[in-house]
Amino acid sequence: MIKDFVYHRVNTSEEALDLLDKYQDDCKIICGGQSLLILMRQGLVAPANLIDIKGVKDLDYITFDPEKGLKIGATTTHRTVEKSEIVKDNYSILIEMEKNLASVQTRNWGTIGGNLCHGDPTGDPATLFTVLNGSVKLASKERERTIPVEEFSVDFFETVLEEGEMLLEIQLPVIPPRTAVAYDKFNLIENDQGIVAAGVSVTVDEKGSICQEARIALGSAAPVPMRAKAAEELLRGKKIDDALLDVVGQKAAEEADPVADIHASEEYRRDLVNTLTKRMVRKAWEQARALAGGKE
Numbered sequence: 001m002i003k004d005f006v007y008h009r010v011n012t013s014e015e016a017l018d019l020l021d022k023y024q025d026d027c028k029i030i031c032g033g034q035s036l037l038i039l040m041r042q043g044l045v046a047p048a049n050l051i052d053i054k055g056v057k058d059l060d061y062i063t064f065d066p067e068k069g070l071k072i073g074a075t076t077t078h079r080t081v082e083k084s085e086i087v088k089d090n091y092s093i094l095i096e097m098e099k100n101l102a103s104v105q106t107r108n109w110g111t112i113g114g115n116l117c118h119g120d121p122t123g124d125p126a127t128l129f130t131v132l133n134g135s136v137k138l139a140s141k142e143r144e145r146t147i148p149v150e151e152f153s154v155d156f157f158e159t160v161l162e163e164g165e166m167l168l169e170i171q172l173p174v175i176p177p178r179t180a181v182a183y184d185k186f187n188l189i190e191n192d193q194g195i196v197a198a199g200v201s202v203t204v205d206e207k208g209s210i211c212q213e214a215r216i217a218l219g220s221a222a223p224v225p226m227r228a229k230a231a232e233e234l235l236r237g238k239k240i241d242d243a244l245l246d247v248v249g250q251k252a253a254e255e256a257d258p259v260a261d262i263h264a265s266e267e268y269r270r271d272l273v274n275t276l277t278k279r280m281v282r283k284a285w286e287q288a289r290a291l292a293g294g295k296e
Contacts (some may be wrong), residue, residue, distance in 0.1 A: 001041070001043075002037075002040045002041055003040075003043075003046045005046075005047055005048055005049060005050050006048065006049045006050070007049075007050050007052065008049060008050065008051045008052065009052045009055065010051060010052065010053060010055075010056060011055055011056060011057075012056060012058060013053070013056055013058055013059055013139070013166075013168060016029065016051055016053050016056065016166060017139060017140065017141045017164075017166065018141065019049070019051050020051065020140065020141070020163075020164045020165070020166060021140065021141040021142075021164045023048070023049045023051075024163045024164055025163050026047065026048045026049060027047050027048065027049035027050070027051055028045065028047040028049070028050055028051070029050075029051050029052075029053055029117070029166055030050050030051065030052050030053070030054070031052070031053045031054050031074070031075055031111045031113065031114045032054060032077075032109050032110045032111050032114050034106060034109065034110050034114075035114065035115075035118045035120070036114075036118075053074075053075060053166075054075065054111075056075050057075075058073070059073040059074045059075040059076075059113070059168060059169075060073050060075045060076050060080075061073040061076065062076060062080065062081065062084050062086050062087065063086070064086045064090055066174065067174065068173075068174070069171065069172050069173040069174045070086070070087070070090060070091055070171070070172040071169055071170070071171055071172075072112055072169065072170040072172075073113075073168070073169055074111065074112065074113025074114075074166070074167045074168055074169060074170070075111050075113060076111060076112050076113070077107065077108060077109065077110060077111055077112070078098050078101055078102075078106070078107035078108075078110050078111070078112060078115070079098075079104070079107040079108045081094060081095075081098050081112060082094075082095055082098035082099060082107060090174075090175070091132070091172065091175065093128065093132075093181045093182070093183055094128065096183065097124050097125070097128050097183050098124075100124075100185070101124050101125075112125060112170060113167045113168075113170070116129075116136065116149075116152065116159075116167060116170070117159060117161065117167055118157065119153050119155075119156070119157040119158050119159045119224075120156075120157060120193075121153070121156065121219060121220055121221075121222065121223055121224055121225055122193040122194055122197075122219060122220045123193075123219070123225070124183075124185065124194065124197060124219065125170075126149060126152070126153060126219070126225040127183070127197050127198075127199050127217045127218065127219035127225040128181075128183050128199050128217070129149040129170060129172065130148075130149050130150045130199070130215075130217040130225055130226075130227060131181060131183065131199035131200065131201050131215050131216070131217045132172050132173070132175070132181065132201065133148070133172075133173055133215065134148070134149040134170060134171060134172045134173075135147060135148050135149060135170075135171045136149055136152055136167055136169065136170055136171070137167070137168045137169040137170075137171065138160075138161065138165050138166065138167055138168065139165065139166060139168050140162065140164040140165040140166075141164060142164075144168075146171070147160065149170070149225075150217070150225070150226075150227055153224035153225060154224065155223050155224065156223050156224075175201075176203050176213075177203075177291075178203055178204050178205070178206070178208070178212075178288055178291050178292045179201055179202065179203040179204075179213075179288060179291070180201070180202055180283075180284045180285075180286075180287030180288035180290075180291060181199070181200070181201045181284060182199070182200050182201075182279075182280040182281075182283040182284040182287070183197070183198070183199040183200075183280065184197070184198065184276060184279065184280060185197035185198075185219065185220075185276075186272050186276060188263075193220075194219055194220050195220060195263050195264045195268075195269065195272060196218070196219070196220045196221055196258075196264075196269050196272035196273055196276055197218065197219030197220055197221075197276070198216070198217070198218055198219070198252075198273065198276035198277050198279075198280045199215075199216070199217045199218075199219075199280065200214065200215065200216050200217075200277070200280040200281050200283075200284045201213075201214065201215045201284060202214050202235070202240075202281065202284040202285050202287075202288045203288060204285075204288045204289055204291075204292050205292070206292060207292065208288070208289040208290075208291075208292030208293055209239055209289075210237060210238065210239055211235045211236060211237070211238055211239070211240055211285065211288075212236070212237075213236065214232045214235040214236060214281070214284075215227065215232060216228040216229075216231050216232050216248075216252060216277060216280075216281070218252065218256055218273055218277070220258070220269070221256040221257070221258050221269060221273050222256060222257040222258065222259075223257070223259065226255075226256070226257070228251070228252040228255045228256070228277065229255070230251050230254075230255055231248045231249075231251040231252040231255060231277065234247060234248050234251060235248060235281065240281065240282070240285045245278045245281060245282060246278070248277060248278065248281055249273075249274040249275065249277045249278035249281075250274055252273050252274065252277040253270040253271070253273045253274040253277075254270075256269070256270055256273045258270060258273070
């Protein structure tokens, strides 16, 4: 049963920050509530005040600058991202990710900021934003700060958000030339949460023969979305072939810190990390080579 609370509906981010400052640790922000209400029904969260920012229009936007990159407001829905021509033209991998994120009904109501703030390691956006070297802008009444997405989650359903602070914006830099990004997750039911997810970006040299830069991010493979940095290092300066892929997949599986649950054992998740990492590295490598005009 949900305990009694005071409901506050705000129209601007300034109003929300005023209330957050007033109530501090005795409040929660709601923006759709598809995750929060479940926690409240289970008695895991019992705020005395709910601050509804769903109608805050100054946080509902998608903009792109050829030099600065993409900016997505916290209250922007998943469906808006999925249908955005700006995103399609510049970050098409986000469209692919969104199409396999829950149901259309969920994407119509759920917001990108709410997904990140929920802190679920199975969430798709945090893993892909990590691959894309994204950042989040946070604010309280006193200050604003910007941190990398990969530093935002600190444990299961825990983030770096402090009392009186809220997420305002997601920022993605321009994807470098000759760079391809691949993302996929393994799930038993289409559009369900991933048992393991892997995202990879690969940047090749002008001839398309060598991997200059790589990023590998894993979801549902640790308490938080994580980078497989040792696996990334194995790719830099190398021509990627089957032998290297086997080593990289194994290294990513070793770096992972999966938790066994009703969906999968630790061993099974490590095996999935190995397999998905290899697939996504190969896919990103081949696409990046094609961008550079490299021969297969």
